Amino acid sequence: MEFAQRLERLRGNVFADMDAAKARAKARGKEIIDLSLGSSDLPAGDHVLKAIETSLYDPSTHGYALFQSTQPFREAVATWFEGKYGVSVNPETEVLTLIGCQEGTAHLPLALLDPGDLALLQDPSYPSHQGGIHLAGGEIYWLPTLAENQFLPVFEEIPPEVRERAKMMVLSYPHNPTTALAPLSFFEEAVQFCQDHSIALVHDFPYGDMVFSGAPPAPSVLQADRQKEASIEFFTFSKSYNMGGFRIAFAVGNQDLILGLRQVKAVVDFNQYRGILNGAIAALTGPQESIQNTVDTFEQRRNVFVNALNRIGWEVPKPNATMYLWAKLPDTWQGRAMEFGIKLVEATGVAVAPGSGFGKAGEGYVRMALVRDADKLEEAATKIAAFLQQSSS
Incomplete structure (x- = not known):
């Protein structure tokens, strides 16, 4: 069957690629800590x-x-x-x-x-x-x-x-x-x-x-x-x-x-x-207080996760907005953002979004969504530390 040429420019998608990697990790028994999507885990009012x-x-x-x-x-x-x-x-x-x-x-x-x-x-x-x-x-x-x-x-x-x-x-x-x-x-x-x-x-x-x-x-x-x-x-x-x-x-x-x-x-x-x-x-x-509560929750998670990553030696700046961290990859992973994302989730279950999926200028970064509670973010940082240690040895 022959399809329209416009589909050729739509075949690559960072979220679809990471979804496939998450599925492989889950099939091997990994618990997935999914930080790749900006889908809030907080409830509607x-x-x-x-x-x-x-x-x-x-x-x-x-x-x-x-x-x-x-x-x-x-x-x-x-x-x-x-x-x-x-x-x-x-x-x-x-x-x-x-x-x-x-x-x-x-x-x-x-x-x-x-x-x-x-x-x-x-x-x-x-x-x-x-x-x-x-x-x-x-x-x-x-x-x-x-x-x-x-x-x-x-x-x-x-x-x-x-x-x-x-x-x-x-x-x-x-x-x-x-x-x-x-x-x-x-x-x-x-x-x-x-x-x-x-x-x-x-x-x-x-x-x-x-x-x-x-x-x-x-x-x-x-x-x-x-x-x-x-x-x-x-x-x-x-x-x-x-x-x-x-x-x-x-x-x-x-x-x-x-x-x-x-x-x-x-x-x-x-x-x-x-x-x-x-x-x-x-x-x-209706009441708008829930918005500030949501913002406060993500700010607290930001602080926890940035501090945890900094402790393991990954220097990540604190963002002023959104629900993400935009983290520059360690030198050993520069130019391999997609490989980093796939190997990380397959090895640890922690899923991030490779920066290369957002454009050429995103290569060398990963985006991490603050969509899990503080304990899970701490756990994710611990697993990332183990992965970085193993991949550098």
Whole structure:
């Protein structure tokens, strides 16, 4: 059977490769301490679950949910957004329900790019960002996102011919995988750059609340583009509200970009079960203390795990945001991030995400998610120490 050529560019996936390695380790009896995925182990709020439970017994929620059915949710989003970021949005034209941020970043290129068109992506970046470009037949110009520049791309280094060809640029801060934060001044620069060159600015913003004590709040790109002339931003309930499995998110921004994404969605899917939308409304409008509790939990885990890794001789910086560590591999493993990840899980059951899976600039790093309790993170560090000792002998 012959398949479309576009599949060739989708065959490599860091999460799929590590999933296969985890399965092999589990089959050999290893207990898996899975730090490779950013899937929170914390529960959704009781008021959220109650709203969904109540909806289950309401037959009016059991049918298809077309765009108009999402109006209460979009109105809740608009109210929440203005209260949090001080930017007003129109729930009819500037808000769109999504089945996760990944759906939005993967589908939007189909609305913006024709085959051969150019997109600007960070290197490293979350894998679905490039997957959507490949599906649309677009080409990628990689923006180096490196430690020496505080993991911020340098727009002045983009060649003039690339600036003129580019149709979209995707940014994401707090950044996955590097954990970096970007100040509002950076977004002001990005907005101006995109306006000057007629480029759509796409901001993937799943970790907006996941900022630890002592660090400044993470700004929305729409605080730098209050008229929404060039920008669209993606939010998810997976991190702040621990609702990853519910697959609920939304886009806010430029009405033309929202409409284009909505047109793509219309031929791909309807929306979520309305009970999930009701749960999401409860999350936005109900008590918000759980967000700080979640952030505090991940900050405490960060401290435990970084200290444990430092004790075994692996110097890892403390991130200011997200739910990850971005750790530079020991010298003996430089250039072999995928090999390190596979051999580590097969030998110890500890699974991490090789940095090379996020782009060429990610080679030499691994990303470790803080999605297990402190005791398990301590155990993971002990097992990593044994693996490093054995592999160096």
